[in-house]
Amino acid sequence: MGQQVEFGVPVALPAMFGEALTMxxxxxxDLVEKRHAHVLRDIEKMIQDIDEPSFGLVDFEAQYRxxxxxxxxxxxxxKDLTVTLIAGYRAxxxxxxxxxxxxxxxxxxHSAVLSGKQLIAAALIEANSTMEAQAKQIESMKGDVAALEQIEAMSGSLSVRPAAKVLGIPEHKLKTWLxxxxxAFRQSGKGPLQAYTDKRNVGYLDHKHGEYTKSDxxxxxxxxxMITxxxxxxxxxxxSKGGDE
Structure with missing residues (x-):
């Protein structure tokens, strides 16, 4: 699957960087020969029909350019929702x-399994192509939590998925922790994650706003x-202390 990049930051990492396979x-x-808008509509109806409470902590929505x-x-x-979605399509x-x-x-x-230290380096490099010139510096920083303070001078803000990879934790765990x-919170328990004002004021979190076309x-x-x-x-x-503030 191709990867779209927004402001130099990957919106979705390749399958090898994730814990679960996605499509x-x-x-x-493309595969089922339908308009993307129609597939979006089918997905939204499927998620609504399933009405799984745990979906409140899972964000299937992404963006591309x-x-x-x-x-x-x-x-x-x-995989399970992909198979469920296509159940009504032609054989x-x-x-x-x-x-x-x-x-x-x-x-x-067959993808190489990245260790925690390697994953930090890979995610940082994916997050900003300009970091290639600083590869040696990143190599010396891998796995060193104290050295992460130097990231402020090397990369921009990350969305939740690549940030979770840098931290070496599952995306759903980071979303739940936030x-x-x-x-962060979801408006009325639904919709995208949004930062609490105090976390934005201290410079921990931020938002990016964009425009998209609905299925109608x-x-x-x-x-x-965005995590700064x-x-x-x-x-x-x-x-590094087990998740306790």
Whole structure:
């Protein structure tokens, strides 16, 4: 699957950097020969019909830039929801998706397993291509929580997914921690994560706002929670102590 980059920061990391295999709604649309807007609609209806309480702590929504450079919405679904989604599609189209999932699983199994220290270096390099010239400095910093303070001079803010990779923890664990410890919240328990004002004021978190087109053609405003280098440093110290502030 291709990777879209926003402001030099990967919106979604490749499968080898994640714990679970996912497939983008755009790739599904290509495989089943449907318009992406229709697949988005099918996904939203499926999630609503399943009504799984745990989905409140899972964010399947992502963004990508189209050919014109405009930000658009997509979904990145785990294998179980991908298979559930295509259940009502034609058999030959379902077969294409299943075969692609098998290919992705094979690629994931053969990917080198990165250690915690290697993962920090890889995520930082993915987060900002300009860090290539500083590779030697990053190498000496790997795994050293105190040295993460130097990241402030080397990279920009990260969305939750790549930030979790830098911290070496599952994305869902970071999202849950941010909500439980009142760093971030979801409006009325739904929607994207948003930063509490006090965390923005101290420079730990920030927001990025964008515009996207809904399935009905109307324009919508998206909010992406961003963790600043200062916030990343603070979180690294917290999780080095077991997650207690």
């Amino acid at each position: 983008s709604s755009r790739e599904i649309a 189209d050919a014109k450079g405009e930000r658009r919405k997509e979904y990145r679904l785990p 030959d189209l379902r077969y294409r998706v299943v075969k692609r999932l098998e290919e992705l699983e094979g690629e994931q199994k 909500q439980v410890n009142r760093w 053609g109307e324009k919508g405003i998206s909010i992406t929670l 280098p200062k916030g990343l440093t603070r979180l690294a110290k917290i999780f």
